[in-house]
Amino acid sequence: MPVITNIADLKRLHASRVPRMFYDYAESGSWTEQTFRENTSDFDQIRLRQRVAVDMTGRSTATQMIGQDVAMPVALAPVGLTGMQHADGEIKAARAAEAFGVPYTLSTMSINSIEDVAEATTKPFWFQLYTMKDTDYVSRLIQRAKDAKCSALVITLDLQILGQRHKDLKNGLSAPPKLTVKTLANLATKWSWGIEMLRAQRREFGNIVGHVDGISDASSLGAWTAEQFDPSLDWDKIAKLKEEWGGKVILKGILDAEDAKMALKVGADAIIVSNHGGRQLDGALSSIRALPSILEAVGDQVEVHLDSGIRSGQDVLKAVAMGAKGTYIGRAYIYGLGAMGQPGVTEALNVIHKELDTTMALCGEVNVADLGRQNLLVPQDFEGRWQD
Ligand code: GLV
Numbered sequence: 256m257p258v259i260t261n262i263a264d265l266k267r268l269h270a271s272r273v274p275r276m277f278y279d280y281a282e283s284g285s286w287t288e289q290t291f292r293e294n295t296s297d298f299d300q301i302r303l304r305q306r307v308a309v310d311m312t313g314r315s316t317a318t319q320m321i322g323q324d325v326a327m328p329v330a331l332a333p334v335g336l337t338g339m340q341h342a343d344g345e346i347k348a349a350r351a352a353e354a355f356g357v358p359y360t361l362s363t364m365s366i367n368s369i370e371d372v373a374e375a376t377t378k379p380f381w382f383q384l385y386t387m388k389d390t391d392y393v394s395r396l397i398q399r400a401k402d403a404k405c406s407a408l409v410i411t412l413d414l415q416i417l418g419q420r421h422k423d424l425k426n427g428l429s430a431p432p433k434l435t436v437k438t439l440a441n442l443a444t445k446w447s448w449g450i451e452m453l454r455a456q457r458r459e460f461g462n463i464v465g466h467v468d469g470i471s472d473a474s475s476l477g478a479w480t481a482e483q484f485d486p487s488l489d490w491d492k493i494a495k496l497k498e499e500w501g502g503k504v505i506l507k508g509i510l511d512a513e514d515a516k517m518a519l520k521v522g523a524d525a526i527i528v529s530n531h532g533g534r535q536l537d538g539a540l541s542s543i544r545a546l547p548s549i550l551e552a553v554g555d556q557v558e559v560h561l562d563s564g565i566r567s568g569q570d571v572l573k574a575v576a577m578g579a580k581g582t583y584i585g586r587a588y589i590y591g592l593g594a595m596g597q598p599g600v601t602e603a604l605n606v607i608h609k610e611l612d613t614t615m616a617l618c619g620e621v622n623v624a625d626l627g628r629q630n631l632l633v634p635q636d637f638e639g640r641w642q643d
Contacts, residue, residue, distance in 0.1 A: 259602050259606065260606070261567070261606055261610075262566050262567060262587045262590060262591075262603060262606055262607070263566075265587075265590035265591045265593075265594045265599060265602065265603055265606075266586075266590040266594075268590070268593070268594035268595065268599075269281075269340075269589070269590040269591075269592075269593035269594045272445065272447065272448060272593060272594060272595075273340055273341070273445065273448055273593040274432065274438070274441050274442055274445050274448060275426065275441045276423075276426040276427070276428055276432055276438065276441070277336065277339045277340055277428075277593070278593065279422040279423065279426055279428075280335075280336060280339075280420075280422075280423055280426075280428055281334070281340065281585075281586055281589045281590075281593075282586070283420035283421075283422050283423060283534065284420070284532070284533035284534055284537060285418030285419055285420055285533065285534050285535055285536070285537040286418070286419060286421075286537035286538075287537055287538075288533060288537065289533075289537055289538060290530050290533035290536065290537050290538060290539050290540075290541065291532065291533025291534070291537075292533070293533075293540075293541040293544075293564075294530065294532065294533050294541045294542060294543070294563045294564030295564045295566055295570075296541075297541040297543050297544050297564070298543055298564055298565075298566075298569075298570045298573055300634055300637065301543070301573045301577075301631055301632070301633055301634075301637070302631070302632040303569070303572070303573075303614065303617075303618055303630060303631065303632070304618060304629070304630055304631065304632060305617060305618065305619075306617075306618055306619025307619065309619035309620075309621075310621070311616040311619075311621060312621070313621060314612055314615060314616060314621045314622070315621070315622050315623065316328070316608060316611055316612055316615070316623045317356075317623070318580075318581075318623050318624055319580075320358060320525070320558070320560065320580060320581035321407055321503050321505065321524050321525050321558060322503075323358065323406065324356070325356060325357050325358065325581070326355055326356030326357055326608070327357065327571070327607070327608050327611055327623065328571065328575050328579075328580065328581040328582055328623060329357050329565075329571055329581070329582050329583070329584055329604070329607060329608075329611075330352075330357055330358040330359070330360060330381070330560075330581060330582070330583050330584075331348055331349075331352045331357065331358065331359045331360055331583070331584060331585075331588050331600075332360055332532075332562050332583035332584060332585035333360040333361065333362035333363075333365075333383035333409060333411070333507075333585075334362055334585050334589055335362050335364035335365070335476060336364065336365075336366060336430050336476065337362065337365055337366060337367075337589065337592065338365060338366025338367050338430075338455065338457060338458075338461070339366060339430050339431070339432075339458075340589055340592050340593040341448070341451065341592045341593055341596045341599075342448075342451040342452045342454060342455035342596075343366075343367055343371075343455050343456050343457070344366065344367070344592050344596075345361055345362075345365045345366060345367035345371070345372055346367050346371060346372055346375040346376075346456070347592060347596050347597035347600060348588060348592055348597075348600050349361065349372045349375065349376050349380055350375060350376060350597055351588075351597050351598075351600035351601045351604065352380075352600070352604070353376050353377065353378050353380075354601065355601065355604045355608075357604065358380065358381050358407075359372075359376075359380040359381065360380065360381040360382070360383050360409050360583070361380055361381070361382050361383065361405075362383050363382075363383060363384055363385040363396065363462055364385065364460060364462075364463075364476060364479075365460070365461060365462060366430060366455075366457050366458065366459065366460065366461055367456060367457055367461050368457070368461030368462050369382060369396075369399045369400055369403045369405070369461075369462060370399065370403060371456060371457065371461060372403070373403035373404065379404050379405055379406035380403075380405060380406070381405060381406060381407040381408070381409050381505070382400035382403070382405040382407075382408055382409065383408075383409040383410075383411055383507070384396065384397070384400075384408055384409065384410050384411070384496070385411055385414065385480075385484060386410070386415075386484070386485045386488050386492065386496065387483045387484060387485055388483060388484070388485045389467065389483065392466065392467050393496075394499065395466065396462065396466075397496070397499055397500055399462075400500075401500075401501075401502075405502075406502070406503065407502065407503040407504070407505055407524070408496075408497075408500045408502065408503070408504050408505070409504075409505045409506075409507050409527070410493060410496060410497075410504060410505070410506055410507065411507045411508055411531075412488070412493070412506055412507060412508040412509070412514075413507070413508030413510070413529065413530065413531050413535050413536070414480070414484070414508070414531060414535055415484050415485065415486045415488050416480065416481070416484065416486060417476070417477055417480045417481070417484075417535075418531070418534050418535040418536065418537065420534060423476075423477065424477075426438075428475070428476065428477070429474040429475050429476075430458065430459060430460060430474055430476075431452075431458040431459065431474065433474075451596075459473065459474065460473055460474075460479070463479070470482075470483075490517050490520070490521055493506070493521050494521045494522075497521060497522060497523075503524045503525075504522070504523055504524055505523065505524060505525045505526070505527060505560070506518045506521075506523045506525075506526045506527065507526075507527040507529055507562070508527065508529050508530075508531060508535075509526045509527065509528055509529070509549065510528060510529070510530050510539055510540060510542070510545045510549075511545070511549075512548045512549050512551070512552035512553070513552075515549045515552050515553045515557075515559075516552055516553060518553070518557065519553050519556055519557050523557055524557070524558065525557060525558035525559070525560055525580070525581075526549075526553070526557055526558075526559055526560065527560045527561070527562050527583065528542050528545055528546050528549050528559060528560065528561045528562070528563075528579070529542055529561070529562040529563050529583075530542055530545075530563050531563070532562070532563050532564075532585055532586065533563065540638075540639070541563070541564060542561050542562060542563040542564055543561065543564060543570075543573070543574060543577070544637060544638055544639065545638075546559070546561055546574065546577055546578070546579060547577065547578075547637070547638055548638060550577070550578040550579075554578055558580045558581070559578065559579055559580060560579055560580060560581040560582060560583065561574040561579040561581075561582050561583070562582065562583035562585065563585075565582050565583070565584050565587060565607075566584075566586070566587050567606075567607065567610050568606070568607045568608060568609065568610025568611030568612070568613070568614055569610055569611075569614050570582075571607060571610075571611050572611055572614045572615060572618070572626060572630070573631065575623060575626050576626040576627055576628060576629075576630045576631050577628070577631065577633075578627075578628075584603070584607065587603050587607065588600050588603045588604070590603065591603030591604075611623070618630045
């Protein structure tokens with residue numbers, strides 16, 4: 256067992272153990288990948304204020320997200336095709352999150368279904384919804400999430416059409432993989448992935464296959480989104496979805512203060528400042544740079560969370576000290592899952608927790624709730640000065 260000291264260690268193992276097609280899927284941004292890169296590099300611009308001679312005993316990273324207790328302000332983000340990174344990946348990630356005490360968000364585009372995850376866990380998880388043209392199917396999905404006792408509906412707003420990720424097209428991404436010469440050559444080097452996958456509960460999109468008729472290609476994310484996703488989604492429809500759900504709603508993909516105000520108007524319980532991990536609008540601001548203006552617009556009226564770019568506990572601390580009430584990790588736990596299944600997700604959470612706790616102590620804080628701008632050195636013009 257290799258010594259894991261940081262998320263980059265898990266990423267290296269992920270690359271070596273998982274078929275290239277799925278590693279690339281996780282590790283892509285759209286087009287030039289500028290936003291994907293800046294999501295992480297912009298965190299580096301923020302520096303921390305070191306404080307000393309503060310009693311650092313009795314530290315706590317525990318807090319709440321949408322009124323739910325969390326061991327640290329970190330949730331597992333919805334990630335499509337998680338069950339292709341490791342056999343029964345959604346079940347394993349959800350179990351690791353539950354044991355750690357952080358929320359797990361199941362993607363509509365998951366391999367394990369809502370019911371599979373509900374059966375394998377004992378506490379409520381969150382369900383992420385993509386809206387489709389087939390409104391009956393969307394209503395059935397919402398009902399299934401209610402039956403599974405999901406405690407929040409996370410509605411993604413920034414993917415009505417799919418951003419182009421070059422590698423997915425070149426690799427012919429599909430779930431399960433189509434057995435071309437190129438794919439077979441790569442699979443031949445990933446034996447343990449293949450053997451585990453043969454034993455997996457599912458290898459297709461579990462929330463779709465068997466739940467909708469007349470699909471032309473249910474194995475391709477690109478084909479499914481182009482054919483089924485609802486390009487006419489607007490704020491009225493979002494308000495109706497919220498009503499249909501009747502529980503806590505988190506709106507994901509807000510990157511602009513004007514949209515944050517609209518989210519407030521439809522009564523979101525929380526919003527997630529996110530650019531979909533740089534996978535949608537390339538050229539958009541990184542999430543951490545977009546965060547301050549959104550906090551200024553709505554931060555005192557709605558819970559603001561941040562996703563995209565978090566790879567360490569220091570990143571979590573920076574986002575929270577900036578004013579986010581919670582953060583999400585996507586790739587950071589997917590690396591762990593691809594590297595070694597459920598223990599790998601636990602390892603990713605442990606790494607991030609340890610980094611958060613130690614950084615908090617060295618900043619002279621003992622409670623995550625006390626983090627604030629006093630802990631940060633934010634460069635002037637961090638958000639950018641843009642012409643009208
Ligand atoms: C879908 O969720 C994607 O970003 O690929």
